[in-house]
Amino acid sequence: MPETNPQPSQEKKTTPEMLAPSALSVTPNYIQIGTKYARTIFLATYPRYLNTSWFSPIINLDRVFDVSIFVLPKNTAEMLRKLRDQLARLESQAMEEASKGKVRNPMLETAMQDIEMLRDMLQQGTEKLFDLGIYITLYENSLKELDETESKIKGFLEYQLVYPKQAIFRMLDGFNSTLPVNTDRLMVYTTLNTAPVSSLFPFVSFDLTSDTGILYGINTHNNSMVLFDRFGLENANSVVFGKSGGGKSYTIKLEILRSMIFGTQVVIVDPEDEYKYLCESVGGSHIKISVTSEQHINPFDLPAPREGESFSDVFKTHILDLSGLMKLLLGALTPEEDSLLDEALIQVYAVKDITPDSDFSKAPPPVLSDLQNIMAGMTGAESMATRLKKYTDGTFSGFLNKETNVNLENELIVFSIRDMEEELRPIAMYLILNHIWVKIRKELKKRILIVDEAWWLMKYETGANFLSNIAKRARKYYTGLTTISQDIPDFLASPQGKTILTNSSIQILMKQSPAAIDVVQKTFNLTDAEKYYLLEARVGFGLFFLGQSHIGIRVLASYAEDQIITSDPRQILETEKAKEEWSKISQQ
Numbered sequence: 001m002p003e004t005n006p007q008p009s010q011e012k013k014t015t016p017e018m019l020a021p022s023a024l025s026v027t028p029n030y031i032q033i034g035t036k037y038a039r040t041i042f043l044a045t046y047p048r049y050l051n052t053s054w055f056s057p058i059i060n061l062d063r064v065f066d067v068s069i070f071v072l073p074k075n076t077a078e079m080l081r082k083l084r085d086q087l088a089r090l091e092s093q094a095m096e097e098a099s100k101g102k103v104r105n106p107m108l109e110t111a112m113q114d115i116e117m118l119r120d121m122l123q124q125g126t127e128k129l130f131d132l133g134i135y136i137t138l139y140e141n142s143l144k145e146l147d148e149t150e151s152k153i154k155g156f157l158e159y160q161l162v163y164p165k166q167a168i169f170r171m172l173d174g175f176n177s178t179l180p181v182n183t184d185r186l187m188v189y190t191t192l193n194t195a196p197v198s199s200l201f202p203f204v205s206f207d208l209t210s211d212t213g214i215l216y217g218i219n220t221h222n223n224s225m226v227l228f229d230r231f232g233l234e235n236a237n238s239v240v241f242g243k244s245g246g247g248k249s250y251t252i253k254l255e256i257l258r259s260m261i262f263g264t265q266v267v268i269v270d271p272e273d274e275y276k277y278l279c280e281s282v283g284g285s286h287i288k289i290s291v292t293s294e295q296h297i298n299p300f301d302l303p304a305p306r307e308g309e310s311f312s313d314v315f316k317t318h319i320l321d322l323s324g325l326m327k328l329l330l331g332a333l334t335p336e337e338d339s340l341l342d343e344a345l346i347q348v349y350a351v352k353d354i355t356p357d358s359d360f361s362k363a364p365p366p367v368l369s370d371l372q373n374i375m376a377g378m379t380g381a382e383s384m385a386t387r388l389k390k391y392t393d394g395t396f397s398g399f400l401n402k403e404t405n406v407n408l409e410n411e412l413i414v415f416s417i418r419d420m421e422e423e424l425r426p427i428a429m430y431l432i433l434n435h436i437w438v439k440i441r442k443e444l445k446k447r448i449l450i451v452d453e454a455w456w457l458m459k460y461e462t463g464a465n466f467l468s469n470i471a472k473r474a475r476k477y478y479t480g481l482t483t484i485s486q487d488i489p490d491f492l493a494s495p496q497g498k499t500i501l502t503n504s505s506i507q508i509l510m511k512q513s514p515a516a517i518d519v520v521q522k523t524f525n526l527t528d529a530e531k532y533y534l535l536e537a538r539v540g541f542g543l544f545f546l547g548q549s550h551i552g553i554r555v556l557a558s559y560a561e562d563q564i565i566t567s568d569p570r571q572i573l574e575t576e577k578a579k580e581e582w583s584k585i586s587q588q
Contacts, residue, residue, distance in 0.1 A: 041136050048114075050196040050199045058153060061153065066179070067134070067178065068178040070134075071131075072133075076129070090115070132192050133190075172185075212228070213227055214258040218553070220552035236474070238504050238507065238508065239500060239506070250565055267448070268452065269450065272418055275414045275452075276416065281564045285408075297400075323341060325462075329400075344371060344374045351374070372392050426459065429456055433470065445478060448480045449480070452484045455491050506545065509524065510534075
């Protein structure tokens with residue numbers, strides 16, 4: 001048989017060969033690296049004074065670029081001799097101009113004053129001189145984009161009277177000078193003293209760090225801590241938007257744990273039992289609200305008036321909130337039925353000797369069946385009484401028609417509605433929020449109220465109005481409302497959703513779905529870079545908005561915190577398995 005030629009062996013590539021671009025083209029004013037275009041500029045001249053934040057617009061620019069800053073100390077004794085010689089030349093020039101009868105030269109006088117001042121500071125040791133070189137290499141996908149980015153950076157710098165120049169015919173040296181290898185091939189320096197050089201350090205970037213508060217995460221721009229107190233803002237409300245699995249609940253759970261350290265009471269409306277393990281871990285109260293649950297809330301409970309409030313004002317406000325719940329139960333009402341509903345609510349309290357002008361702080365409230373009986377005897381309200389029957393005697397009778405037996409005194413309270421039928425979830429959320437709001441108005445205390453999957457309630461105008469009213473009024477009662485939603489387009493499409501957003505000092509955007517990103521970008525005025533960042537964000541990464549500032553954030557928890565707040569099903573199963581094994585060992 002003929003001998004077959006063996007295939008030539010593939011040579012193993014070295015690391016530099018694997019990392020190297022497919023091609024490199026060098027021209028006088030740019031370099032093409034594969035499909036990318038790069039250009040290096042250097043800072044050539046500086047003004048007489050530099051502000052502390054003059055480099056901030058460059059550091060925070062949403063473009064891809066590398067910056068190298070070379071600071072080389074100069075010999076003080078040698079510089080003192082050079083300054084002395086330069087001062088002698090300037091004084092000689094000034095005397096020569098004066099002998100010729102020329103008017104004084106302000107620029108010459110200023111230069112001499114600056115040299116004299118600098119000589120004094122160098123002699124006293126309060127200042128030193130340095131050679132400063134700053135090089136910036138820009139990267140874009142086309143020459144047009146490269147020119148635009150360069151113009152933008154030059155605009156920022158020239159506004160500060162700092163003038164950059166291209167490294168013409170030295171683009172390769174400029175590119176190598178901005179690589180992270182600490183090699184200066186350009187060697188274009190400006191001599192500056194300590195004060196202007198120090199204006200570069202630390203890099204002035206957007207940060208949200210204060211002296212008080214809790215740690216929310218790490219600033220991805222400069223690795224500083226995002227640390228502040230939400231109750232120190234104009235209002236303590238926040239909204240959290242993101243797709244399922246993006247880290248919304250993880251972020252909020254971490255905030256809950258750290259807020260409770262400072263004595264903040266946290267109340268949560270939990271549609272999916274996500275906060276149950278956290279609640280059990282810290283000894284909180286887990287309240288299950290469903291048709292078959294043994295825990296109940298009576299929507300007719302009346303709050304006691306606070307100092308400065310009258311019984312009449314509290315009564316009227318409660319009737320309005322109760323009307324909203326009844327409209328969720330009854331569906332659409334005609335104007336006549338709406339009027340009859342208001343009359344029936346007043347009458348049902350009157351049956352229990354509760355009137356707007358009476359002291360009802362200790363009076364037992366009515367229940368839903370009392371309202372049905374009142375409506376059954378009112379002309380024109382028979383249809384409403386029939387619709388209420390399924391909540392008093394029918395399938396849903398164990399839900400709303402019993403006296404309240406839940407306690408809101410714990411530091412962490414979780415209302416679970418996971419087992420509630422889907423059609424009853426908005427009603428349950430409204431009922432729970434109304435009960436919590438009664439407690440909030442009754443007792444002034446530092447609280448955070450968290451409504452997870454708020455879009456359930458926002459689907460209905462009555463529920464949306466109630467939630468937006470809480471957002472507007474929570475600040476007066478030392479409460480911060482946290483609204484969490486993954487159905488962002490529907491949430492922001494309603495006027496109430498926009499009201500909640502505008503009344504929230506904090507906005508957190510986690511990973512977004514392609515279907516929602518355009519709405520999010522338009523609402524929050526995001527750049528294209530921020531838009532793609534949210535589309536590709538890893539779990540726990542996002543954008544953190546505080547007033548006019550916003551930064552990238554990475555939510556970071558300790559190992560112990562992570563074990564408590566994780567939402568990963570695999571990790572939860574592993575934890576449960578470990579607990580069972582430990583329990584068996586303990587029993588042996």
